[in-house]
Amino acid sequence: MSLLSSTSQQARHQQLELGDEALVAMYTQMLTARMFDERMMLMQRAGKVNFHVSGIGQEVAQVAAAFALDRDNDYFLPYYRDYGFVLSVGMTLRDLFLSAFAKAEDPNSGGRQMPGHFGSKKLRIVTGSSPVTTQVPHAVGFALAAKMKQKNFVSFVTFGEGSSNQGDFHEGCNFAAVHKLPVILMCENNQYAISVPVHKQVAGKISDRALGYGMHGERVDGNDALEVYRVVKEARERAIRGEGPTLIEAMMYRISPHSTSDNDLAYRTKEEVEHHRALDGLPRFRMYIQELGLWDDEKEHALREEIKKQLDEASSYADKAPFPTPESVLDHVYADARKEEK
Numbered sequence: 001m002s003l004l005s006s007t008s009q010q011a012r013h014q015q016l017e018l019g020d021e022a023l024v025a026m027y028t029q030m031l032t033a034r035m036f037d038e039r040m041m042l043m044q045r046a047g048k049v050n051f052h053v054s055g056i057g058q059e060v061a062q063v064a065a066a067f068a069l070d071r072d073n074d075y076f077l078p079y080y081r082d083y084g085f086v087l088s089v090g091m092t093l094r095d096l097f098l099s100a101f102a103k104a105e106d107p108n109s110g111g112r113q114m115p116g117h118f119g120s121k122k123l124r125i126v127t128g129s130s131p132v133t134t135q136v137p138h139a140v141g142f143a144l145a146a147k148m149k150q151k152n153f154v155s156f157v158t159f160g161e162g163s164s165n166q167g168d169f170h171e172g173c174n175f176a177a178v179h180k181l182p183v184i185l186m187c188e189n190n191q192y193a194i195s196v197p198v199h200k201q202v203a204g205k206i207s208d209r210a211l212g213y214g215m216h217g218e219r220v221d222g223n224d225a226l227e228v229y230r231v232v233k234e235a236r237e238r239a240i241r242g243e244g245p246t247l248i249e250a251m252m253y254r255i256s257p258h259s260t261s262d263n264d265l266a267y268r269t270k271e272e273v274e275h276h277r278a279l280d281g282l283p284r285f286r287m288y289i290q291e292l293g294l295w296d297d298e299k300e301h302a303l304r305e306e307i308k309k310q311l312d313e314a315s316s317y318a319d320k321a322p323f324p325t326p327e328s329v330l331d332h333v334y335a336d337a338r339k340e341e342k
Contacts, residue, residue: 012226016233018067023289026063026088026225028303030282033059033084035307036093037256039315040100040115044260048319049100053116055081057255058188060281061222062158063088065186065250068232069156075124075142077135077157080116081188081254085158090123093310097318104324110331111324132163136172136185143181143245154182154239156232161249162193164206173247177213182239184232185247188222190254191276195267207249215245222252223281226288255280 013023033055040052055062058081066088069076078085083096095107102111108119109127119127126142128135139157146153163169164187176183187206191198210217216238220231228250235246253276257264264273289295 054256059084064228143183180244222250
């Protein structure tokens with residue numbers, strides 16, 4: 001079925017004040033994230049890297065959200081599947097591969113964190129860690145700083161539906177709502193918390209929890225890039241106006257296994273995965289820009305070849321880069337008295 005069955009639908013992106021160039025840029029980031037993810041899966045199976053947590057099926061919502069934010073001023077607290085998001089706010093494929101290979105030049109942690117644990121002071125990506133949902137109260141803290149210092153930025157944090165049951169989530173939501181803080185919380189509901197399906201995790205909508213905290217809540221189709229863009233953009237506008245936080249539940253599906261250590265067919269069927277693969281938002285967005293006349297098969301081929309070249313160059317560089325020195329394991333662990341004296 002055509003995505004452009006009426007004149008009003010043809011102008012959806014224009015109604016959101018998104019230009020044609022922005023649409024192509026969004027698709028480029030989505031496809032780059034997808035191809036990076038696929039490359040990482042292959043490299044792990046080949047023994048080139050030790051571990052990978054995939055985000056295949058979640059890129060559309062991540063990229064759309066990033067484009068709806070102020071990428072020059074806002075603060076970001078992504079979770080470990082957010083390759084599309086971090087690429088959209090300024091990280092490079094080289095950065096991601098350096099992290100995957102645990103090399104000294106890794107800008108996230110100098111090769112000391114697991115892949116997917118993003119961090120960049122320059123890009124205002126706040127360092128993440130393995131315990132799930134700890135980034136939520138951190139994001140609320142950044143929003144509190146924005147309010148106290150009267151700064152015109154918001155914090156944006158993502159997490160999975162499984163981790164929304166952690167105390168960090170509830171405490172963060174309550175504090176943010178009470179103090180009307182400029183924070184956007186986006187749950188990437190991909191239907192599985194490792195092997196546990198969503199119906200065994202929550203009995204209702206995660207977005208409905210917003211009502212209990214006194215904040216705006218909204219569920220959105222995470223495979224619809226323009227709808228995610230709209231919801232995040234409106235959430236940011238509310239936050240800047242001083243109207244407090246927003247809880248967004250973006251519905252999607254984790255097409256790939258939980259990680260490269262996971263046998264997902266032990267808890268779901270191939271038929272289920274293929275059903276959701278057919279609903280994948282990436283080809284859906286490509287169809288949208290193609291029917292607008294902004295895209296065609298020739299451009300698709302050229303973009304894929306360019307991304308493949310970038311992947312080859314970035315992975316080769318990271319593979320050859322030096323590992324951290326043994327003594328660097330103590331960096332950023334203990335205070336340096338000599339530096340403090342200065």
